[in-house]
Amino acid sequence: MRSPAVRLRHRDLNPVDPLTPLRAGEIDVAHLWLPVRGPDITVGPITHTSPIVIAMASTHPHADRESISLEDYGDLTFVAHESPYLPVRDAPPCRWAFAWHASNTTPLLRDFIATIAT
Structure with missing residues (x-):
């Protein structure tokens, strides 16, 4: 689904603690290296790998x-x-994927995840 009114904004995350902004609701989705662990975090499909x-x-x-x-x-x-x-x-190789707070089920986030999964 295309959402021309939506703007994606890049934000650097602290690599030591990248999940706090997701948990605090400061960001909707993060592109992180795996593994990501936490019962409150949903991890999407691997987007790519990179060398260590x-x-x-x-x-x-x-x-x-x-x-x-x-x-x-x-x-x-x-x-x-x-x-x-x-x-x-x-x-x-380092594996990368998008992750989001499990309680975030907005239609816009679902559309974003569906887009990256294709």
Whole structure:
């Protein structure tokens, strides 16, 4: 269903606590990496996957590598977002899906979910 009067607005979420805005009713739907757990949150179909990457300082001993493995994580110190990213070669891909508060059953949200599910 097309809803030309409806505007989608992007909002960055805190990756440490992305569910609070859904639970508080501040947003209607969120695009999140899985897994998402909570009896009050409904998760839609997976929209896509992406590789797992890790940021590290350019001066870190692993920074000159093309990728790292999960085993390499043990001694890493995590740093700021301005750092280079390395793929984690043996990590499963990150799965993404839309999620919404289970009590949100508005026709507009149902139409949105039906649209992304096709």
